[in-house]
Amino acid sequence: MTATRPRSRLPATGPQAHALAAVFDVGQALATTRDHELLLTNVIDAVRRTVGATAGGFMLYDPVSDELVLQKPAFGVHAREIVGAYRVAVAAGGNAARVFLSREPYLTNDARRDPRMLQRFIELFDARCVITVPLVLGDRAVGVFHAINKPGGLFTADDLALLTLIAPLLASSLQSAQMFKALETERRQLARAMAVHAELMRAAADGQGIAVLAATLQRLLGRTVWVLDAAHRPLAAAGAAMPGARALGALGGELAEVTGTAQLVMPLPRRRSQRLTAVAIRLKDETAGHILVGEAGESLDTVEVAAVEQAALVFALEILKERSAFEADRRVSGEALRELLTEGTTPAVARRLLRSMGASADGPWRVARLGTAAAGGFAPGGEAGIHRALLEGLRARQINAPLWPWRDGFIALLVSADAERLRAPGTLTRLQRGLAQSGLRDGEALFALGVGREEANPETLVWSLRTAEQALLAAARLGAAERVIFVEDLGVYRLLLGGNRQEDYQDFMTQTLGRLLAPAQARLLATLEALLASDFNQRAAARALGLHENTVKYRLGRIIDLLGVDPARGERRLEIELALKIRHLRAP
Numbered sequence: 198m199t200a201t202r203p204r205s206r207l208p209a210t211g212p213q214a215h216a217l218a219a220v221f222d223v224g225q226a227l228a229t230t231r232d233h234e235l236l237l238t239n240v241i242d243a244v245r246r247t248v249g250a251t252a253g254g255f256m257l258y259d260p261v262s263d264e265l266v267l268q269k270p271a272f273g274v275h276a277r278e279i280v281g282a283y284r285v286a287v288a289a290g291g292n293a294a295r296v297f298l299s300r301e302p303y304l305t306n307d308a309r310r311d312p313r314m315l316q317r318f319i320e321l322f323d324a325r326c327v328i329t330v331p332l333v334l335g336d337r338a339v340g341v342f343h344a345i346n347k348p349g350g351l352f353t354a355d356d357l358a359l360l361t362l363i364a365p366l367l368a369s370s371l372q373s374a375q376m377f378k379a380l381e382t383e384r385r386q387l388a389r390a391m392a393v394h395a396e397l398m399r400a401a402a403d404g405q406g407i408a409v410l411a412a413t414l415q416r417l418l419g420r421t422v423w424v425l426d427a428a429h430r431p432l433a434a435a436g437a438a439m440p441g442a443r444a445l446g447a448l449g450g451e452l453a454e455v456t457g458t459a460q461l462v463m464p465l466p467r468r469r470s471q472r473l474t475a476v477a478i479r480l481k482d483e484t485a486g487h488i489l490v491g492e493a494g495e496s497l498d499t500v501e502v503a504a505v506e507q508a509a510l511v512f513a514l515e516i517l518k519e520r521s522a523f524e525a526d527r528r529v530s531g532e533a534l535r536e537l538l539t540e541g542t543t544p545a546v547a548r549r550l551l552r553s554m555g556a557s558a559d560g561p562w563r564v565a566r567l568g569t570a571a572a573g574g575f576a577p578g579g580e581a582g583i584h585r586a587l588l589e590g591l592r593a594r595q596i597n598a599p600l601w602p603w604r605d606g607f608i609a610l611l612v613s614a615d616a617e618r619l620r621a622p623g624t625l626t627r628l629q630r631g632l633a634q635s636g637l638r639d640g641e642a643l644f645a646l647g648v649g650r651e652e653a654n655p656e657t658l659v660w661s662l663r664t665a666e667q668a669l670l671a672a673a674r675l676g677a678a679e680r681v682i683f684v685e686d687l688g689v690y691r692l693l694l695g696g697n698r699q700e701d702y703q704d705f706m707t708q709t710l711g712r713l714l715a716p717a718q719a720r721l722l723a724t725l726e727a728l729l730a731s732d733f734n735q736r737a738a739a740r741a742l743g744l745h746e747n748t749v750k751y752r753l754g755r756i757i758d759l760l761g762v763d764p765a766r767g768e769r770r771l772e773i774e775l776a777l778k779i780r781h782l783r784a785p
Contacts, residue, residue: 236377238270240370247363248328248356250344255332255371256285256293257340265293265340268371272322272345283321291315292329296341302330302361306351326352330360332368342367393417393504397511407515411435414488414508418501421491424512425452427484437491440465448473452487458502460492472496476505478512485516523581523602530554530601534608538564538659547655555599556610563616564649564661566669568606583607590628594618606644606669610658616648619681645672648683650704664704688772702779709776712759724752725764729774733765 241253254271258264267283274280287294292313296303305311306326308319318324324345332340344352344360396413407424415422415435423439424432429449431439439445440463448463455461455475463471472492478485490497490505497505536542537550551558567587580602587607588600596615601608611619618624625646647668649661664684671690672682685708707714713722724742728749731737735753739746757763764773 234269234374234378236370236374237268240367241270244342244344244360244363244367248344248352248360249347249350250328250352251346251348252322253342253344254322255340255342255367255374256297257371257375258287258297258338259284263287265297268374272343274322279321283318285315291318292327293318293341293343296329296331297338300331300333300338302328302357302364304328304352304354304357308345328352328357328360330357330364330367332364332371334365334368334372339368340371342371387500393507397508407512407519408433408435410508410512410515414505418490418497418504420497420501423489423491424478424486425489426486429453429487432486440471455487456484458506460496461489463489474502474505476502476509478509478516480513480517485513488512519581519585523584527602530599531603534601534603537655538662540659542656542659544654544656547658551610551655554601554610557598557612558655559612560655561613561651561653562655562658562661563611563613563651564658564665565609565611565616565619566603566606566647566649566662566665567600567609568604568645568669568673587628593627594621594624608662608665611648613651616651619646619648620683625681645669646681647672648681650684688768689775705772706776706779709772710760710780713756714780718759721752721756721759724749725756725773726777728753728764729770729777 237255241255244253245251252272255268256265257268259266262284263286265285265287267280269277269280271280271283285291285293287297292303292305292311292315295301295313303313304327305314308314308324308327314324314327322345324343326346328344330342331338332342342360342364344356347356393414396417397410411422411424411433412435421434421436423434425445426432429445429452431445440448444463444465448461451459451461452475456477456479458474458476461473461475463473465471474490474492474497476488476490478487488505488509490501533550533554537547537554542550548558584600584602584607591598591600591609596609596611596618598609598611598615628646629644647665647670649663649665649668652658652661668682668684668687671687672680684704688709689705710722712718713725724738727738727741728735731741735749736746739749742749760769760773762769764770
């Protein structure tokens with residue numbers, strides 16, 4: 198006969214049966230879910246049934262803050278703002294801290310009068326009877342468990358013994374819940390990081406630029422996002438206005454050292470500051486810029502940091518794409534411009550070039566030249582950002598003309614209506630502000646803008662360019678970079694900068710004397726010459742002309758009306774004298 202091992206049986210009644218039932222209930226709660234919050238709920242319900250308590254709650258030890266932190270759910274409360282706010286410093290004492298440190302369980306049936314109990318705990322959860330047991334894994338204490346209130350009676354020593362018996366299983370439950378929570382957090386973080394990356398790649402693929410990428414990142418993170426170029430100047434802002442130049446300047450020294458990810462503090466006015474996470478935008482061995490993310494109240498978590506680091510790769514691609522497009526446009530437009538702005542270009546070729554470059558084929562036109570007011574031109578490598586800032590500034594003034602790189606600056610071909618918009622007050626200030634944030638050399642304060650003469654025929658645009666260069670040169674050299682300089686405003690300086698060209702002499706004479714050059718105004722022109730010869734002595738001029746003095750006085754009034762200025766005053770007198778001398782030299 199073969200011997201058989203007798204089957205073990207659970208006791209039907211008694212303390213041992215009660216204990217085994219409790220272990221079974223807690224074990225079943227552990228096996229039925231991997232949702233950390235539901236797991237704790239099921240374990241608490243099993244313990245509550247075991248000892249007849251109305252509610253229970255776990256407190257987890259946080260070694261960073263040296264606190265016992267209540268875990269959601271607890272004592273029938275699921276609100277995170279209530280449960281999460283209950284934290285007990287281990288060093289501050291109290292029942293939970295004593296049980297945690299001593300690893301000895303504790304029972305009280307008169308919590309309101311017990312000096313070990315914290316009144317905040319009693320009032321928050323209406324605790325009258327309390328059992329607290331330590332939760333220990335191996336030789337490491339991980340927290341405590343509270344069971345509170347027993348309807349119709351008091352907790353007994355058997356209840357305390359039973360809860361102490363299953364405490365190791367409760368500790369395992371708490372650890373399992375934390376593991377499930379960590380796994381769920383990692384899963385969500387990974388999904389979020391992938392979603393951020395996918396959104397940014399879609400925005401980049403749409404080709405809408407850095408501003409849209411910044412807005413997308415801000416929406417996904419729910420935090421302020423600022424993007425700076427390699428010179429720490431703004432490229433885009435989302436969620437809040439870009440800090441002022443002073444704040445960015447104060448940050449520049451630290452930012453220059455950031456080639457990866459770093460936490461910075463940016464000083465703000467009124468003794469305030471802004472905590473930031475800075476991530477470098479890298480292109481090979483070059484730092485092409487930085488992404489700054491505001492830490493509003495709390496630092497970025499690991500997934501948010503990873504998302505910003507992924508975003509930096511997308512921003513790097515966008516900057517590289519912008520640079521490549523700019524350089525390609527520089528080559529293509531440069532060849533077309535050189536052909537267009539060359540003497541001898543035929544009308545048909547000129548119009549074809551205008552159309553191919555996206556400029557208006559219907560004139561008249563003016564060439565505008567933009568450059569720095571200091572020697573050396575714009576900062577190397579920053580032309581793409583400057584180009585973008587200038588285009589945005591011009592469009593804000595309803596000027597939609599193309600803008601191309603040219604020599605040490607840029608060139609725009611404006612129809613006359615657009616050129617006149619440049620005369621509006623504040624135009625240069627607005628453009629200047631955009632450039633100051635985009636690409637001027639450090640310490641450089643001004644740039645210059647010169648507008649050439651109006652040309653009705655596209656094949657003669659070379660003359661508008663030459664006069665625009667004169668205006669630009671005058672603006673840079675004469676301290677006039679605070680306003681747009683039109684060539685007709687140069688006066689005598691146009692002759693001095695013109696390189697002894699006959700066309701400049703003719704234009705200067707025509708612009709200076711204007712309607713006085715009409716054949717019908719010959720007598721007024723002769724009177725003007727007589728007045729200049731007599732140092733504007735009207736009596737002497739009248740004798741030289743054989744006229745009555747009142748006639749000369751009347752003619753002087755007509756001259757002032759036609760010129761728009763008094764010819765006897767300031768630089769206008771010199772200009773008029775030079776214009777009259779040029780007229781005599783050019784007379785047949």
